[in-house]
Structure formats: C-alpha cells, structure tokens
Amino acid sequence: MSQALLQIKNLKVAYGGIHAVKGIDLEIQPGELVALIGANGAGKSTTLKTLVGMVKPAEGEILFKGAATNKLPVYDYVREGMVLVPEGRGIFSRLTVEENLQMGAYVRNDKAEIAADIERVFGLFPRLKERHKQLAGTLSGGEQQMVAIGRAMMSRPKLLLLDEPSMGLAPIIVQKIFEIIRMIAAEGVTMLLVEQNAKLALQTANRGYVMESGKITLADSAENLLANEAIQKAYLGE
Amino acid sequence: MDIFLQQLINGLTIGSIYALIALGYTMVYGIMQLINFAHGEVVMIGAMVTITFINLLVGMGVHLPGPLLLLAGLMMAIPVSMLVGYAIERVAYRPLRRAPRLAPLITAIGLSIVLQQLASLIWGRSFRPFPAILETNVHDFFGASITSLQIASMLITIALLAGLFFLVERTKLGRAMRATSQNPDVAGLMGVNINTIISTTFMIGSALGAVAGVMVAANYDQAHPYMGALIGLKAFTAAVLGGIGNLAGAVVGGFLLGFIESMGSGYLGTWTDGAFGSNYKDIFAFIVLIAVLVFRPSGLLGERVADRA
Numbered sequence: 001m002s003q004a005l006l007q008i009k010n011l012k013v014a015y016g017g018i019h020a021v022k023g024i025d026l027e028i029q030p031g032e033l034v035a036l037i038g039a040n041g042a043g044k045s046t047t048l049k050t051l052v053g054m055v056k057p058a059e060g061e062i063l064f065k066g067a068a069t070n071k072l073p074v075y076d077y078v079r080e081g082m083v084l085v086p087e088g089r090g091i092f093s094r095l096t097v098e099e100n101l102q103m104g105a106y107v108r109n110d111k112a113e114i115a116a117d118i119e120r121v122f123g124l125f126p127r128l129k130e131r132h133k134q135l136a137g138t139l140s141g142g143e144q145q146m147v148a149i150g151r152a153m154m155s156r157p158k159l160l161l162l163d164e165p166s167m168g169l170a171p172i173i174v175q176k177i178f179e180i181i182r183m184i185a186a187e188g189v190t191m192l193l194v195e196q197n198a199k200l201a202l203q204t205a206n207r208g209y210v211m212e213s214g215k216i217t218l219a220d221s222a223e224n225l226l227a228n229e230a231i232q233k234a235y236l237g238e
Numbered sequence: 239m240d241i242f243l244q245q246l247i248n249g250l251t252i253g254s255i256y257a258l259i260a261l262g263y264t265m266v267y268g269i270m271q272l273i274n275f276a277h278g279e280v281v282m283i284g285a286m287v288t289i290t291f292i293n294l295l296v297g298m299g300v301h302l303p304g305p306l307l308l309l310a311g312l313m314m315a316i317p318v319s320m321l322v323g324y325a326i327e328r329v330a331y332r333p334l335r336r337a338p339r340l341a342p343l344i345t346a347i348g349l350s351i352v353l354q355q356l357a358s359l360i361w362g363r364s365f366r367p368f369p370a371i372l373e374t375n376v377h378d379f380f381g382a383s384i385t386s387l388q389i390a391s392m393l394i395t396i397a398l399l400a401g402l403f404f405l406v407e408r409t410k411l412g413r414a415m416r417a418t419s420q421n422p423d424v425a426g427l428m429g430v431n432i433n434t435i436i437s438t439t440f441m442i443g444s445a446l447g448a449v450a451g452v453m454v455a456a457n458y459d460q461a462h463p464y465m466g467a468l469i470g471l472k473a474f475t476a477a478v479l480g481g482i483g484n485l486a487g488a489v490v491g492g493f494l495l496g497f498i499e500s501m502g503s504g505y506l507g508t509w510t511d512g513a514f515g516s517n518y519k520d521i522f523a524f525i526v527l528i529a530v531l532v533f534r535p536s537g538l539l540g541e542r543v544a545d546r547a
Contacts, residue, residue: 052427054423054426054427073431074426074427075426075427075428075429075430075431075432076429077427078427078428078429079429083427083428084427086423086424086427090421090423090424090427091421091424092416092417092420092421092424092425093420094416094420095413095416095417095420099413099416099417102410102413103413103414103417103425103428103430104428106410106414106428106429106430107428107429151428155428155429
C-alpha cells in the first residue's frame, strides 16, 4: 500500500474548554477527495483547524507525507503543501482579487510561474478575471468563495482543505462551486472536504467520514454512505 | 497677507513632522488595533541620539559640512529608534496579544514613562541644544521667509511618504502587511509570519519617527527627554483626524493639524485682542482632537472604527 498523504491517529482537541474532538482516526491517500460530514458542532471545523496548526491538539498524531506536523508554526504548513480554505472564506476584503491570489502564492518566489498560475485560476473562474482589479470585499458571496479557493490553489497545494465551501451561498452557486471542486480534483489535487451539505459532498467525494460529537462514527466509500439508511435519515433528509 | 504665508510655511513644516509621526501610530493601529503610546518616546530618542552623535563627531574633531554631520547623526538615530520600536513591541505588546484591549494600553503608557526616565538618566533632565552645525539660510518667499532647513524637511518628508506608499501598495512585503491588518489568521495560513510583519511595521514606523524627531530638534534647535509626550500626542491627534489606520489619512491629518495649529497661533492674538498669544498654540491640537472624537470619530478618511471597537 502506498504511503498515506495524511494520517490522523487518535486525535484529541480541547478547544475553548470543550473537548471538540475526542480521538479520531482518519487517512487520505494521494489523489483522493475525502468528505468529512456531520452536524453543526460535531468537531469538523476544529479538526481542519488542528490540521493546519491554528489549534494545537491535546493528544494524538498528525502525519503529513509521513512526518509529524505538530512542531510547525502556522505559517509553515502552506510551505509543506497543506492549505486551508477557511470557513466563511476569509478573503482579504480590502485587497483586490488579484492581490488576494498573489497572497496565496506568498511562499513562492517564481514570479513567472505565479503569473501563469493566476491566469490558470482565471481560467477556472472567468468571473474573477473580469473583476481582478476590484476589491474582494465588493464581490458576491459566491465570487468570494471562488477567490478563496483560487487563492488556496495559488500555493500549489498537495492537500487542499475546504471548510464548508457551500456555506451561505445560493443553491445554483453551490452547484457551480462543486463543479470547480470536481475540476480541481480531476487535476489530481488531494482534498479533504468538510461539509454540512452531506449529499452534495458525498456525491462529489470518493470516500467519506461521518463525525458525531467529536468522534468518527462511520467511514466508508461515498457510494456506500449515500446508500446507508441511517445516513440518509440523519444527514440526507430522505 | 504675509503673516498668512509665513504661517502657512511654518504649518507645512510642522505638519510634515506630524505626518511622519502620525504614520507610526496609524501603521501600528492598522496592523494590531493598538495605540502605541510609547511612539512619542521613539521620536524623542531619535532626536537625542542624533544630537549626541553629532556632538561626539564634532568633539572628535571630524570636519564635515553641516548637512553631512546631520545625515551621520540621522544614520545613527534611525537604527537605534528601530531597535527601540522593536523592543517595545516584544516587551510590552507581544505577550499581551490576546489580552483585553486595556492591558496593552496600560503597558504602553507605562513603557513611555520608563523610556522618558531612562532618557533623562542618560541625557539629563534639561534641554539639549541642537549643535550649531547648520548655517541658517533664510530665503525670501513672496514676502515670507523660509529656511533651507524647512525646505529640506518638507522634501525629505515627501520622499519618505512616496517611499512608504510604494512599499505598502506595490511590494510583496506591503501586500503582506495589508493582508495581516485585514485578517491575521488567514494571512498566517497563506504563509505570512505575523510576528515578523508586526515587528517590521513597528520598525518602519520607528524609523519615520526618528527622522521626525531629528527634524523637530533641528527646526526648534533643541530636544529633551520629555519632548515625546506632547509631539506624540499631537501626532496621534493628526492620525485620529485623518482616520486612524489609514495611511493617507495620517498624512492629510498631519498637514491639516500643522496648518490649523500655525494659523491658530498666528492669529490668536488678533482674534482675542491680545488676551491670548501664540504661546497658547498647543490648545489647537487638543481642540481638534476633542472635536474629531465628538463629531467624526472615524476621522476624515477613516471608515471602520465603530465595527472594531
């Protein structure tokens, strides 16, 4: 078996006095798109924040490319190839669209390549090209999400972490964003997708994990999870 | 008419000094929503170090033209002030990054007292005259007089402002500074070392402050360990007037305050029939401060104060 790109072993996180994550195991192989679904407050976002060092784990191990990451400062994760598209998008609202994308390439110094990658992002999101000189804060929610994803892509990540990309967006925009996620996956970028919209997430992913009150309660292929009756009742609204 | 022109020239000179200092306040506020009340002391240290170093050079028998001596003093003062600015952030603010807002405000005031006392231990408590190395060249300007020093002060200020705006708007470092001020957590995710950016911001502000301190000392021929308090408070007023956190606002506020102050002091005697003279000039800055805080707390160019408070 090939080495997992990301391996989480018995991860426990206490966050603001609450045991948000109570010992989870999770694994992602290179090239996979893995969904992490669960109700609000299940600990999904905390897990992602812990993965990129914004929150320190209380216990457990995180191995990225086979090496422990717990000693890294927050700003080094992106250099290692792990980048988060944060919940709520976290764009720089008073920077232009183009400057936001350039921030995504902050750790890189290859100017020509960066310019080429910006064009590539504009290829994925033609809307952003039209608005590249506009302040990002003036964009619509969907466009801001595009900026956030495009910005993350600018670091040429090995593992892209997406936290609730559908949050607060109109259904038609959500479809559009997930189309983009599939395109990025097709380019071979490994992804961990945290979503409350479980159906869409599982329809997009290869595999899924179900998280409940800080624990992983199910792990299976996306198809099997979609077919699982308990999951259908609890998360798919069927 | 010539009193107007004369006061305009004086106002522009002091205004350019306020602008340079106000930038230090506004940059730090922009990046960490904190008023660095010890910034005035950085300005004072810049002035004192320059005077000391020039006196040292002259005492050693170094014969250089006045402007070069001044430049040498400045080259000494800038790194010292930058170091002090860096140390202020490390000692007084970084440990309190996540503390309630009142805590760093109190350490700021405490630190400014410590720096004043340290300075008066080193340099004594009395006025230090600025060494007489510069010839006073007074030029006639449409009936008003302007000194070479005033012209130089304004030109240097304009050059520094242009440099700073280029740095902030056009370079990768500047982009990272703006990103950090808008969303430090996400800037960190993008690979920005927030601590480095904050330290850099303090050091740039301190360098500008040092230059301003030297300008104060050279234009008014003196410096003393307590000078930072008043000039700092006035420059802070300028930053608030322009909209704190806004770089262009600090410049506008600085020049505007210089203008108001020098017009006010120039005409106060006439207005009050001689009851008050130009020795009351300091009240104008504080009238402006109170008026801005009451009527337009976000300042002239600022927008986002209320949602952060």
